[in-house]
Structure formats: structure tokens, C-alpha cells
Amino acid sequence: MTLTVPMIVEINDLVLQYGNVSESLPILSVPRWELQPNEQVAVSGPSGSGKSTFLNVLAGLLIPQSGQVSVCGQDLTRLGEAQRDRFRARHIGYIFQTFNLLQGYSALENVLLGATFSHQAVDHPHIRALLERVGLGHRLHHRPAHLSIGEQQRVAIARALAKRPEIILADEPTGSLDPGHTREIVQLLRDVCRDERCSLVVVSHEPTVVGAFERRDAFLTVNRAFASQGATG
Amino acid sequence: MSFWRIVLKSLRQHWLSTGLAVVSIALGVALLVAVSSLREQTHRNFTQEGLGVDAVLGPKGSPLQIVLNALYHLEEMPGKIPWTYYQKVLKSDIVTDGIAFATGHSYAGFRVNAIDARFFTDFEYLPGRHFSFRPEDGGEGRPFQSRDEAVAGSQAARALRLELDSTFNPTCGVNPGDPVHNDRLRFVGILAPTGTPHDRAIYIPLATFYTLSGHGAETQEMAVNEEHREISGAYLKIKRIRGGAIHPGIQDLQYNINQSSQAQLVIPSEVLPRLFDIIGWVDQVLMGIAALVTALALLFLFVALVSALRERRRDLALLRCLGATRRTVFGLILIESAAIALLGATLGLLFGHCIVAAGCPFIRVETGLRFSALYIARIELLIVPAVALLGLLAGLLPAIQAYRLGVLKNLAPVS
Structure with a gap:
């Protein structure tokens, strides 16, 4: 007997277009894509190939015109906007290239904010442990302006994990870092996600980042939108 | 972190515009309260207490x-x-x-x-x-x-x-x-x-x-x-x-x-109301000025919220990305506006009584009439909820703008 493991992400026949659907060409066309629980994947591709758009679809920030986008067993295309917001609040952690920390909040408050909208009790010991884990135990009350670039990205990682999400989506998470910090942050991200039993999708065009992952998906093979157009984005 | 803590953080983060809006509302409300209190107490002094004579x-x-x-x-x-x-x-x-x-x-x-x-x-x-x-x-x-x-x-x-x-x-x-x-x-x-x-x-x-x-x-x-x-x-x-x-x-x-x-x-109690008919326009003008100051303060609140919203687009988009719904950010702006108005009205209430307290000795020397800083004018029962409600209205348009905010557009990396 074979036990079927439910996928954390399952995409079927996804087509996304901007503007007038009848006139515009697809930006995303993903016939099939999957991610298993606790799996980590680097999605690589040149700038403009639609990697960030893909990540936004996984986060429920964009809804395709057709196809199925199932995250944690929930088809996001069947949810309304507010339901997707709540779903994202509960299940998905997001890391940005530019960190997007709130400047008026301390490191600890920024991380707490990550768990605020999940509609579950905020686990303060867990959040403090996360900050310790990313090496910021001594910088809890510092504001982003007083943290280095590397430290800011560590805060962003802790924030994404604060609500114990099932999946982390990271959009060029090392885009603002120097090569030394890049390796360090990618390793940290992978380790923390593994510890927290959380799947990880990293979108990057940097070979250093992509090379750190066992599973590497070249986005131009995932996204078939440009195949027929002969473009690389 | 609770919704209310986020509101408080936001108010503190924009302390200058928050403070100016609170002070301007407080001044308007203080004027309204002081004018109303002095008017009612003057009326009471003339028609009741100052008599003792049938x-x-x-x-x-x-x-x-x-x-x-x-x-x-x-x-x-x-x-x-x-x-x-x-x-x-x-x-x-x-x-x-x-x-x-x-x-x-x-x-x-x-x-x-x-x-x-x-x-x-x-x-x-x-x-x-x-x-x-x-x-x-x-x-x-x-x-x-x-x-x-x-x-x-x-x-x-x-x-x-x-x-x-x-x-x-x-x-x-x-x-x-x-x-x-x-x-x-x-x-x-x-x-x-x-x-x-x-x-x-x-x-x-x-x-x-x-x-x-x-x-x-x-x-x-x-x-x-x-x-x-x-x-x-x-x-x-x-x-x-x-x-x-x-x-x-x-x-x-x-x-x-x-x-x-x-x-x-x-009969003094029949005659004195006529005095108020004669000088009634004076306190109507004063009340009008006070109401105008309050209205201008609320307009200032509206402008402050709209301009603050321009700076906060990215922060609000981030909250949306973290899972806040459109209704949450709508409520955030609305409650901020109401909180500023409420704080301004409450401080204005206190300032108003302080103005009366400061004016009492001078009025007494000039007219012999005794005023109390603790006198509660009828308008005071309405002014705090009314100003808070107007604060909500002032925040409505900025809140709608926050509601309509595009997440991806405002979170795009800034070079």
C-alpha cells in the first residue's frame, strides 16, 4: 500500500494575464508545479521572467484567470480577498528583498506584528526564541534604522516565522546583501525553516543562493508563458 | 500585538501631526466649553442667584x-x-x-x-x-x-x-x-x-x-x-x-x-431675560467663532491624515501582506482619527475649565459675579461624543483610501 503525502503546494493549469484578458498575453502559465511539506526549493530565473509574480500567486496576493492554486490543501482561487488575507495571515510567511520592516517598530515589535493577524494567541516565548535563533537576542528593542542590513533581514526572517506558518515565500531575500551575508542568511533561512518544520520557496537569480538548495527549479521551465514567445523575460 | 497597540504606535510614530491635530481640536473645544460655561453661569447669576429680591x-x-x-x-x-x-x-x-x-x-x-x-x-x-x-x-x-x-x-x-x-x-x-x-x-x-x-x-x-x-x-x-x-x-x-x-x-x-x-x-426674573435678548448676539458670535475653530481643527485633522497616508502607503501595504484585511486597515485609520479627536475633545474639556478658572477672579472683580470652574455646561455632555463622531467623519476619506490601497503596487522594491 502506498501512502500519498498531501502536497503543501499544488498548481494545475495556472494562467495569469494582466489587463484585458482577451488581448494580453499570459505572464504566467504553469501547467503543473508541486511542493511537499518541509521541502525547500530555489526557483531561479532571469529578471522579468515572472518569479515574483509566481510567488505573489502562491501568497494569494494575485489570483490567476484560470487554473488551480492549492496551498496547504486550500484552493486559493476559490477564496474571496478577505478570506485569502486571513489564510495568508495564518499559513504563509513572506520575506521581501527590501525586508519591509516598519521603521517605527523595534525588532521585537516587527516580529510580533508577523503574528498579529493570524487570529491565534501570540506565542511570545517562541518569538523571543526565534530572535535568539537568528542572532538578535541582544537587539530586541532596536529599531530597523539602528540595525545593519544583515540584521534587518534576520528580523524579516523571524517575522515570517513568528506565526508558525506552513510555508515561507522569500522573494530575492538576499538581493540587498553582500556575498558574505548572502551565504550566511540563506543558510540561516534554510536551517530555521527546517527547525520550524516549514516549507520554503526562495525566488532568486543569484547562483550563490540557488546553489545552496538541493531542489532547484529553473523558472523558465516552470513558467511556459514565454516558451512560445521565445522570450526570456 | 493588538489592533489598539498598532493604533497607538502609529499615533506615536506621527507624533508631530498627531500632537498638532490634538492641540488644535483641544483649543476649539476649550473655546466652546468656556464660552458655554460663562454664558450659562452668567444667565444663572443674573436670573437666579444674583437676586435675592422678589x-x-x-x-x-x-x-x-x-x-x-x-x-x-x-x-x-x-x-x-x-x-x-x-x-x-x-x-x-x-x-x-x-x-x-x-x-x-x-x-x-x-x-x-x-x-x-x-x-x-x-x-x-x-x-x-x-x-x-x-x-x-x-x-x-x-x-x-x-x-x-x-x-x-x-x-x-x-x-x-x-x-x-x-x-x-x-x-x-x-x-x-x-x-x-x-x-x-x-x-x-x-x-x-x-x-x-x-x-x-x-x-x-x-x-x-x-x-x-x-x-x-x-x-x-x-x-x-x-x-x-x-x-x-x-x-x-x-x-x-x-x-x-x-x-x-x-x-x-x-x-x-x-x-x-x-x-x-x-420683577427682576421677568426683566433680566430681556437683557440676554439684547446681548444674545455677542455670545452667539463667540459660539460661532469657537465652532469655526473646532471645524478648522477637524479640517486640519483630515489634511494631516491624508498627508500621513501618503507616507504610510508602504506600511499599510505591508500590514495587508502580513494578513491584515482591507477592513482592518480601514478601521485602523478610522480609529486613529477618532482617537485624535477624542483626545483633543477631552483635553479641550479640561482646557475649557482651566480658562473659566483663570477668568473667574477677573470677572468677579469686574462684575461681582461668582463663577465656578467646575460648572458643567450642557454642551459638555455632547461635545466629546460629537467631536469623536466628527473625527470619525474626518477620517472616513483617508480610511477609504487606505481600504483601496494596492498591496503589490506599494510594496514594490524601492531602488
Whole structure:
């Protein structure tokens, strides 16, 4: 007997277009894509190939015109906007290239904010442990302006994990870092996600980042939108 | 981190615009509260507390002028009434007491009223309250007993630095440049403060009025000849019926007196509202200015929120990305706006009472009327919820803008 493991992400026949659907060409066309629980994947591709758009679809920030986008067993295309917001609040952690920390909040408050909208009790010991884990135990009350670039990205990682999400989506998470910090942050991200039993999708065009992952998906093979157009984005 | 903590953080983060909006709303509300409080207390002072007199018997002329002269020591009496007519009125069944007075003198800007000595013992300056000379009440000395003695109201004494045994020469008239009598009178009593215009007057015996040097022989004769004696007026006490109300017969008495050619009966509680009809536009203008300041403050709040929203687009988009719904960010802006308005209104309420507290001593010196900083004006019960509601309205458009905010557009990396 074979036990079927439910996928954390399952995409079927996804087509996304901007503007007038009848006139515009697809930006995303993903016939099939999957991610298993606790799996980590680097999605690589040149700038403009639609990697960030893909990540936004996984986060429920964009809804395709057709196809199925199932995250944690929930088809996001069947949810309304507010339901997707709540779903994202509960299940998905997001890391940005530019960190997007709130400047008026301390490191600890920024991380707490990550768990605020999940509609579950905020686990303060867990959040403090996360900050310790990313090496910021001594910088809890510092504001982003007083943290280095590397430290800011560590805060962003802790924030994404604060609500114990099932999946982390990271959009060029090392885009603002120097090569030394890049390796360090990618390793940290992978380790923390593994510890927290959380799947990880990293979108990057940097070979250093992509090379750190066992599973590497070249986005131009995932996204078939440009195949027929002969473009690389 | 709770919703309310996020609101608080946001207010603190934009402390300058928040502070300015709070202060401007507070100023508008403070003006509204202070103007309302002073208006209502003035009205109460004039129509209730400042009386202690059921009716004033006075000469023919403006009833308002008679009340202002008899009770507030302002204006001048339009004439005199015969003593014999006053005696006749005293015999009326419903008149229980009367205190005659003669006005028209002054000293250093304060009115000098010649009055029956029973004024200090029988007259109620407020319902149930009599004058006191007791030191524990703030008074000194005793009532006058002879013709060369005088009593000062507390404010007159303080302003003129009068002490017992101080002397003065009354001026024959109430205007600068009027002649001064040669008669020297000595203060034998200083009244305890009453918080009424009586604090601003100086009192001399009624008999002295007729015997002051410089008054003609005709006036001198009034001291001995009651048939020719005249007075400026008299405070009358009217019989009460069950429940403490004035006897309804006062209407007939007023009619009969007013039909005569010698005097008129003025009921202060009927006359004073007319004063407010005359000066009502002043406080309407003040209220209008205060309302305008409050409206401008709320407009400032609106502008501050709209401009702050431009700076906060990225932060709000981030909250959306972290899972906040459109309704959450809508509520965030709306509650911020209401919180600023609420804080401004509450501070304004306190400032308003502080303005009244600061103004009380000056008003008292100028008018003799006592105001309380703790008086709650009717508008105060409405102003905080009303301003909070207007704050919600001011925040509505910025909140709608926040509601419509595009997440991806505002989270795009900034180079």
C-alpha cells in the first residue's frame, strides 16, 4: 500500500494575464508545479521572467484567470480577498528583498506584528526564541534604522516565522546583501525553516543562493508563458 | 500585538501631526466649553442667584435700568419715588418686607448706596443667605449706627484698601468730575464676600443721604418731613405660597402700581431675560467663532491624515501582506482619527475649565459675579461624543483610501 503525502503546494493549469484578458498575453502559465511539506526549493530565473509574480500567486496576493492554486490543501482561487488575507495571515510567511520592516517598530515589535493577524494567541516565548535563533537576542528593542542590513533581514526572517506558518515565500531575500551575508542568511533561512518544520520557496537569480538548495527549479521551465514567445523575460 | 497597540504606535510614530491635530481640536473645544460655561453661569447669576429680591419698587422709566441699578449697581435710576407711596405699598397684604434705598452717589468708581440699616440683617442677598461681618466669614466690624458711618462691600474694600476707621467723602453723582461732598464718613464695617454685585458697593445710612452738605434745602427737609421724602427705590419681599412660589397676587400688585403715575413694580426674573435678548448676539458670535475653530481643527485633522497616508502607503501595504484585511486597515485609520479627536475633545474639556478658572477672579472683580470652574455646561455632555463622531467623519476619506490601497503596487522594491 502506498501512502500519498498531501502536497503543501499544488498548481494545475495556472494562467495569469494582466489587463484585458482577451488581448494580453499570459505572464504566467504553469501547467503543473508541486511542493511537499518541509521541502525547500530555489526557483531561479532571469529578471522579468515572472518569479515574483509566481510567488505573489502562491501568497494569494494575485489570483490567476484560470487554473488551480492549492496551498496547504486550500484552493486559493476559490477564496474571496478577505478570506485569502486571513489564510495568508495564518499559513504563509513572506520575506521581501527590501525586508519591509516598519521603521517605527523595534525588532521585537516587527516580529510580533508577523503574528498579529493570524487570529491565534501570540506565542511570545517562541518569538523571543526565534530572535535568539537568528542572532538578535541582544537587539530586541532596536529599531530597523539602528540595525545593519544583515540584521534587518534576520528580523524579516523571524517575522515570517513568528506565526508558525506552513510555508515561507522569500522573494530575492538576499538581493540587498553582500556575498558574505548572502551565504550566511540563506543558510540561516534554510536551517530555521527546517527547525520550524516549514516549507520554503526562495525566488532568486543569484547562483550563490540557488546553489545552496538541493531542489532547484529553473523558472523558465516552470513558467511556459514565454516558451512560445521565445522570450526570456 | 493588538489592533489598539498598532493604533497607538502609529499615533506615536506621527507624533508631530498627531500632537498638532490634538492641540488644535483641544483649543476649539476649550473655546466652546468656556464660552458655554460663562454664558450659562452668567444667565444663572443674573436670573437666579444674583437676586435675592422678589421685586423692586422703582420710579417710572426703563425696568431694565431699574434692575441694573438696584441689583447690580450699574446705570442710574431714572428718577425718584415718594416715601409715602412706598409706605402705602408696604401695607399691601402680599408684601412682607421692604428695604428702601437711595442711589446716585459714588466713591472712587464704586457706587455709594444710602440704605435702610435692616439691609444688613434682614435682606437675603441669595435665597436664605444674609450678610455677615464675622471675621470667620471674611468680614470685619459692624453695621452702621450713626449718620457718619459707612460699610464697604468686600471687593470695594479690597480694591480701595479700606480698613475699619478709614474715611471718605462721597461724590454726588456717579460720573467722573461730579462734585464731592464735604461730609467725611468713617467705615465701621466690611462685609464678608457674597459673590454678588453687592460686594462692589459702599453703603451709608439712608438718613445720611438727605443730610449730606451740598444737597439743597429741599433734600435736607426730607430728613424730617416724610411727606416730602423721596427714595430711589426699595427691595420688596413678597409673600410665599405653598412650595415656595411667589404669591400670584404680585401680578395684580404690579398692575396697580404700574397704573399709578408715581412708581412701578419691577420683577427682576421677568426683566433680566430681556437683557440676554439684547446681548444674545455677542455670545452667539463667540459660539460661532469657537465652532469655526473646532471645524478648522477637524479640517486640519483630515489634511494631516491624508498627508500621513501618503507616507504610510508602504506600511499599510505591508500590514495587508502580513494578513491584515482591507477592513482592518480601514478601521485602523478610522480609529486613529477618532482617537485624535477624542483626545483633543477631552483635553479641550479640561482646557475649557482651566480658562473659566483663570477668568473667574477677573470677572468677579469686574462684575461681582461668582463663577465656578467646575460648572458643567450642557454642551459638555455632547461635545466629546460629537467631536469623536466628527473625527470619525474626518477620517472616513483617508480610511477609504487606505481600504483601496494596492498591496503589490506599494510594496514594490524601492531602488
